Amino acid sequence: MSGLQNPGYLNVLCKNKSVKCWEELYKVVCDKTTMSFAESEELKLTLQAQSQILGWFVIVAMALLSLLTTCCASCQSKISHLQMKFWRIYIEKEKEQLEQIFQLYAAKLSERNLKSFFENKEPEAFPMPTFQAWEDASQLYSFNSSEQHYSTIHRLVEDGQKDIREERETMLDFVDGREIP
Known part of the structure; x- marks a missing residue:
């Protein structure tokens, strides 16, 4: 000391x-x-x-x-106070609506799967984002005043989701390193 x-x-x-x-x-x-x-x-x-x-x-x-x-x-920020306030409100509303959409789609998908299971039928087609779309939407986003996008989803929607010519299902990676498509 x-x-x-x-x-x-x-x-x-x-x-x-x-x-x-x-x-x-x-x-x-x-x-x-x-x-x-x-x-x-x-x-x-x-x-x-x-x-x-x-x-x-x-x-x-x-x-x-x-x-x-x-x-x-x-x-020092180039973002105005009002623009920042709008961004915060937008993010909050997007989170609320995203939660509602998740609930709705999860309910519809589980209903389809249970119906198919109990009726022994092939499941109906169910539109879902691709794995790559989920990955793109899950990226961190920081506000960029030159792009005028308020979130990752906003950027994806405005710029268009990446064209994925070859949609690949999630692959299982086994212990020996082989992948099963």
Whole structure:
């Protein structure tokens, strides 16, 4: 501890205390000191208070640094406040509607599969996005002011889903490395 090597700091801590304070200060926290209980407790409380003050100082400094960084980033951004607000609302609405569509399609697909199973019939065709489309839609997206897309799905819809000439089903990868199409 650098504070225990600082004579000025030791003078403040051990002021009006016994000589043992100088010699056994490092033992106080572990209760291994031979100082009186009152003197030891007083030193412990002083050290605890100082560490809490230092901890709060670090927390406040980090919060201020975070606030300053956020403010600087906002000021330097080419995206306007209103555009950012629209983007946030769009993302929230897209998430809500995506959840509803997932529920609807999952219900329809499970109904089709159960009906096919119990009636021993071939399942009806069911339009679903390709594996590649799912992969493309699952990519992370960050706002780009030059493209004017507000999400990955928005970008896919506007730019058109990639033409996949050869649709491949998900393949099983066996332990020996062979793939079964």
